[in-house]
Amino acid sequence: MQTKKGLLSNSIFYVFVSGIGIAMIYPILWMMASSLKPATEIFNNAISLIPSQLMWENYSAGWAGFGGIGFATYFRNSVIVTSIVVVGTLLTGSIVAYGFARLEFKFKNALFACLMATIMLPVQITLIPQYIIFNEVGWVNTFYPLLLPGLMGGQPFFIFLLIQFIRGIPRELDEAAIVDGCSKMGIYWRIILPLLRPALVTVALFSFMWTWDDFLAPLIYLNNSTLHTVTIALRNFMDTQGSTSWGPLLAMSSLSLLPQLLIFAFFQKHLVQGIATTGLK
Known part of the structure; x- marks a missing residue:
């Protein structure tokens, strides 16, 4: 009886989880x-997942882009921005986290309190001051406003995550x-950094997803169409010819989602491990 009850309980659980x-x-x-559906079938037969005919033309039309700019340009821009931000976040964020977790210096507690406060600070509050500064130095309509935050310490959340991991070492x-004669920088490079791999993978995944999906910053700082990222390009599909090209839009949306799905699938194990070992279960 207990075996039957356990089997029934497990069956109900798996059915419920599968449904969700x-x-x-x-x-x-x-x-x-x-x-892959014809334009007239996308919303008229919305529930069905099986197209009546495969419209591969949606992908070719979407990849051709608009305004003389192919979608490959937007993918290239997103790859450039995302790659530099991820690498910069890993390097600078780990160095800052190492300083807070291992070194002693003046105003350490005050600076750490400021770091924690910025985690709760909405990005919209700093948007206007940052735009004024970037405009004064002539960086508007360039990639610099998108790259600088990742190259100057990364996100406070990532720094806090790495601090928690380093404190467990x-x-x-x-x-x-x-x-053995190792310096402070040598300890970071030879001891701390190799042991940070699970947390660094977690930071890299989150940084990649947040940067790749970022819509607000490219919208604010990039005016030249040749500099637009994938998120802005997808929005521009809804403005061409006064109507929305749903087939090409959904085709390019599927392609833009593919890198995230592949990266998450390959590094899912490290992501779970990195989150669990930093106390953020």
């Missing part, structure tokens, strides 16, 4: 299926390295 999973993934499946490793 299908409900969550259905919009993505609908987008990908609709990208035994200090005896630092002391042993000092006995």
